[in-house]
Amino acid sequence: MTHWHLFLAFFRVGIFGYGGGPSSIPLVQKEVVEKYKWLDDEEFGNILALGNSLPGPIATKMAGYIGHRVSGIPGMINAVLATIIPTIVLIIILLTFLSSFSNLGWVNGMTEAVVPVVGVMLALLTYGFVKKSHKANGWLITIVLLAASLLLIEWFSVHPAVLIAAILLYALIKPVPDDQSGKEEHVVKNTTAENGTREKGKS
Numbered sequence: 001m002t003h004w005h006l007f008l009a010f011f012r013v014g015i016f017g018y019g020g021g022p023s024s025i026p027l028v029q030k031e032v033v034e035k036y037k038w039l040d041d042e043e044f045g046n047i048l049a050l051g052n053s054l055p056g057p058i059a060t061k062m063a064g065y066i067g068h069r070v071s072g073i074p075g076m077i078n079a080v081l082a083t084i085i086p087t088i089v090l091i092i093i094l095l096t097f098l099s100s101f102s103n104l105g106w107v108n109g110m111t112e113a114v115v116p117v118v119g120v121m122l123a124l125l126t127y128g129f130v131k132k133s134h135k136a137n138g139w140l141i142t143i144v145l146l147a148a149s150l151l152l153i154e155w156f157s158v159h160p161a162v163l164i165a166a167i168l169l170y171a172l173i174k175p176v177p178d179d180q181s182g183k184e185e186h187v188v189k190n191t192t193a194e195n196g197t198r199e200k201g202k203s
Helices: 002-016 021-035 041-052 058-101 105-155 160-173 179-202
Strands: none
Touching (some): 002 058, 021 041, 021 105, 105 160
16 A cells, blocks of 8 residues: 555555646645655655755656665655656646647646645745744744855855755854753763762661
8 A cells, every 4th residue: 555655645645746846845744744754844845955956857766865865775766756757747748739729728727726735835845944934943043044055046146956955064063052061961960969968867
């Protein structure tokens, strides 16, 4: 059943991911996090960040990793095929259809009507990531990161992969705060003092 569920999940992503890689991301999140619970939100966010920093289509990268995680190499092949087969079939059918009826107004209206739906899906996914960042970092750091990312990507044309790599590098080399070690030392001292007091009381 696991392979069947993998195929169904990524087949739906391939069928309904109209608009390319970004539009498929919310669909993948719905399937693997909310429906089948193969990942949690944090793991999905990490996979999305790393996937965006690597070359190639995001949908197939995520399908390959998640399929491998759920059911090994057969699961990886299953998920990738389920993602790309609908796209291959649909592009052949649609291009044939659109080239024949491209002059009709309702054909152009059909393709343009999907864009707002994709925008809403991406906005909801973004809102979820912002809430997650707020819980982990607080509003100040979240807003600073949002503003800095927008400025660097939109105005300075910095590639998102460079930005993600810089943040990951910072996370690896940043100094570990002393708060936790200080708390642990404080607990050890208090425990030692209490034990000493008890021993004196017994004697």
